[in-house]
Amino acid sequence: MELLGYIIEQTINGLQLGAVYALIALGYTMVYGVLRLINFAHGDIFMLGAFIAYFLITKFGMPIYLVFIITMLSTGLAGYLIEKIAYKPLRNAPKISLLITAVGVSLFLEYFLSLNALFTPNYIAFPRPFEIESYDFALFTVTNIQLLIFLITFVSLFLVYLLVYRTKYGKAMRAVSYDREVASLMGIGIDGIISFTFIVGASLAGLGGILYGIAYPQINVFMGIMPGIKSFIAAVLGGIGIVHGAVLGGFIIGLLEVFVSAFISSTFRDGLIFIILLLVLILKPSGIFGKRIEKV
Amino acid sequence: MKKYVVIFFLLFFIANISYAKDTIKIGLITPLTGDVKTYGESARNAFVIALEEYAKKGKYTIEPVIADDKNDPTEGANAALKLITQDKVIAISGPLTSKVTIPVSDIANKNRIPMVTGTATNPKVTIYEGKRKPYIFRACYTDPFQGTVAANFALNELKAKTAAVLYDVGNDYSKGLAEFFKATFIKGNGAIVAYESYQKDDVDFSALISKIALKKPDIIYLPDYYNKVALIARQVREKGLKSTLLGSDGWDSPELMKIAGNAIIGGYFTNHYSPDRKDPIADAFIKRYKEKHGAVPDAMAALGYDATMILLKAIDSVKKPTQEEIMKYLSSLKNHKGVTGNIGFDKNGDAVKSVVLLKVEKDKVKYMTTINP
Numbered sequence: 011m012e013l014l015g016y017i018i019e020q021t022i023n024g025l026q027l028g029a030v031y032a033l034i035a036l037g038y039t040m041v042y043g044v045l046r047l048i049n050f051a052h053g054d055i056f057m058l059g060a061f062i063a064y065f066l067i068t069k070f071g072m073p074i075y076l077v078f079i080i081t082m083l084s085t086g087l088a089g090y091l092i093e094k095i096a097y098k099p100l101r102n103a104p105k106i107s108l109l110i111t112a113v114g115v116s117l118f119l120e121y122f123l124s125l126n127a128l129f130t131p132n133y134i135a136f137p138r139p140f141e142i143e144s145y146d147f148a149l150f151t152v153t154n155i156q157l158l159i160f161l162i163t164f165v166s167l168f169l170v171y172l173l174v175y176r177t178k179y180g181k182a183m184r185a186v187s188y189d190r191e192v193a194s195l196m197g198i199g200i201d202g203i204i205s206f207t208f209i210v211g212a213s214l215a216g217l218g219g220i221l222y223g224i225a226y227p228q229i230n231v232f233m234g235i236m237p238g239i240k241s242f243i244a245a246v247l248g249g250i251g252i253v254h255g256a257v258l259g260g261f262i263i264g265l266l267e268v269f270v271s272a273f274i275s276s277t278f279r280d281g282l283i284f285i286i287l288l289l290v291l292i293l294k295p296s297g298i299f300g301k302r303i304e305k306v
Numbered sequence: 307m308k309k310y311v312v313i314f315f316l317l318f319f320i321a322n323i324s325y326a327k328d329t330i331k332i333g334l335i336t337p338l339t340g341d342v343k344t345y346g347e348s349a350r351n352a353f354v355i356a357l358e359e360y361a362k363k364g365k366y367t368i369e370p371v372i373a374d375d376k377n378d379p380t381e382g383a384n385a386a387l388k389l390i391t392q393d394k395v396i397a398i399s400g401p402l403t404s405k406v407t408i409p410v411s412d413i414a415n416k417n418r419i420p421m422v423t424g425t426a427t428n429p430k431v432t433i434y435e436g437k438r439k440p441y442i443f444r445a446c447y448t449d450p451f452q453g454t455v456a457a458n459f460a461l462n463e464l465k466a467k468t469a470a471v472l473y474d475v476g477n478d479y480s481k482g483l484a485e486f487f488k489a490t491f492i493k494g495n496g497a498i499v500a501y502e503s504y505q506k507d508d509v510d511f512s513a514l515i516s517k518i519a520l521k522k523p524d525i526i527y528l529p530d531y532y533n534k535v536a537l538i539a540r541q542v543r544e545k546g547l548k549s550t551l552l553g554s555d556g557w558d559s560p561e562l563m564k565i566a567g568n569a570i571i572g573g574y575f576t577n578h579y580s581p582d583r584k585d586p587i588a589d590a591f592i593k594r595y596k597e598k599h600g601a602v603p604d605a606m607a608a609l610g611y612d613a614t615m616i617l618l619k620a621i622d623s624v625k626k627p628t629q630e631e632i633m634k635y636l637s638s639l640k641n642h643k644g645v646t647g648n649i650g651f652d653k654n655g656d657a658v659k660s661v662v663l664l665k666v667e668k669d670k671v672k673y674m675t676t677i678n679p
Binding site: 019023027146222227228232267271276280 | 508509533544
């Protein structure tokens with residue numbers, strides 16, 4: 011009985027982590043879908059979200075719902091600008107140039123923002139916008155922060171699902187991801203769709219950043235690197251370019267991380283996650299939901 | 307040609323004249339940015355105060371060179387090389403954390419630069435593979451002692467029967483303390499019910515804490531720096547775990563309470579010094595520090611001050627301040643009256659000193675007791 015409670019509690023821990031990974035992985039996967047680009051700066055937009063939320067709370071004392079809205083709008087704008095400035099001029103260049111630029115943008119954000127005049131390279135305490143409460147059930151405990159994370163993640167995942175599969179924009183996005191040239195011949199504004207995808211992806215990463223800051227109240231400019239890489243692995247695991255694959259991948263990685271720490275040892279955790287990346291790439295490069303094999 | 311020779315000799319003379327002022331360069335390596343920046347700021351403030359005091363009555367003009375190690379071993383090693391080869395310092399005060407001090411001390415020792423660290427507690431700072439690094443000294447006690455005191459305190463004072471240990475596997479300081487604590491706790495018939503490690507950049511400890519919560523230990527030992535400890539403490543309390551938290555000198559920072567909030571209240575930690583201890587030298591230092599920096603100095607400041615003062619004392623006490631003379635003087639230093647107590651070096655270059663036990667309370671850290679070696 012005790013073991014059951016333990017497993018339930020660890021599952022909740024894993025879902026909490028997985029929810030954040032799923033939010034970030036969505037951005038990776040959507041951008042890959044329309045542009046065939048792995049946007050390595052995505053993890054840093056996640057970091058940007060956490061910092062913007064931090065400033066909104068501490069400097070302006072904003073109520074939490076406004077913090078969510080403004081942060082998501084700002085990271086969305088950041089995503090838009092990054093695409094316009096760094097990726098659009100290279101749209102017809104070889105794929106490798108785009109990839110290198112993405113790495114460059116990522117490093118630029120990390121090191122430029124770590125200047126003392128901007129965000130500083132220090133670790134900063136993220137303010138809790140509300141008091142934490144834990145609810146003790148017979149077998150396990152849940153905190154209000156975990157519940158908030160689940161609620162917000164599931165609502166936004168549902169909205170993204172509606173957006174991609176039930177709206178005109180979503181249809182256009184899927185068309186672009188299927189075949190960009192033909193889609194443009196059919197009268198779809200490619201640039202607009204790509205910008206739109208970046209905005210949606212970046213605001214989801216920003217949302218992930220706020221939730222992460224609330225859950226683990228300490229932020230710094232390099233905080234986006236590991237979650238970024240793990241979400242990328244989640245997207246690959248689920249099948250890159252596939253929306254529900256990214257979500258499933260995120261939860262699998264989150265649960266796996268927690269269960270490896272819980273039953274083996276936390277020192278094995280990251281190594282094992284990377285082994286999964288290798289195995290997926292060797293055995294089924296298209297991921298869990300992938301059908302056709304992509305040429306990379 | 308003749309003209310150049312004349313100019314050359316003139317330049318040589320000018321150079322010699324400026325040397326006649328007897329300027330000595332001393333380096334400070336400390337983390338001014340990054341995850342433990344409050345330590346570095348405290349140490350730098352103390353370093354400045356020490357030099358100001360020296361300037362009043364010292365024999366030489368001291369030119370300080372301050373370098374930021376970001377609490378990163380590579381950055382620290384680069385800073386040390388720069389201080390030694392480019393700035394030509396003759397002695398180094400610092401660094402602060404063990405993981406940076408171990409590589410830096412290797413470099414300083416190889417280049418025969420006397421170095422006194424205020425706060426690096428890991429044994430490997432002064433000893434490498436059983437061999438003493440003769441140029442390296444420290445103004446604090448070592449981790450075997452600190453870990454032992456913490457374990458004995460848990461056993462005898464807190465009457466703990468079971469303990470969990472959670473440490474950073476990539477950090478010599480954290481890992482060393484965890485090992486020494488574990489060994490002593492087991493020797494005292496206590497049971498270590500969980501011995502878990504995490505990695506430097508981890509922020510999610512929920513899996514490990516759920517694992518520990520299953521065992522409900524009396525004590526959770528957290529030998530790490532304040533920012534990690536604060537995060538862990540929060541997550542421990544959020545899981546509804548009531549165990550007493552116990553830690554090491556890495557806890558000593560005003561940031562601890564800021565990040566951890568109520569979660570850390572009731573925790574105990576071993577430290578080098580408490581501002582509550584009454585002592586004329588300490589009181590004078592605390593007063594000066596408060597005047598200049600508007601805060602009560604923490605242990606990092608007190609030890610940084612002591613380390614620098616020991617170096618300055620050595621420079622003034624020897625006939626000619628060469629690196630070797632300073633080293634020789636330090637090797638035989640006994641009974642230096644410092645802010646953190648009387649400091650003398652043993653054969654390993656480690657200070658033999660007492661440990662102070664502190665308790666975290668709502669608005670301050672309270673002095674509990676002093677334990678002598």
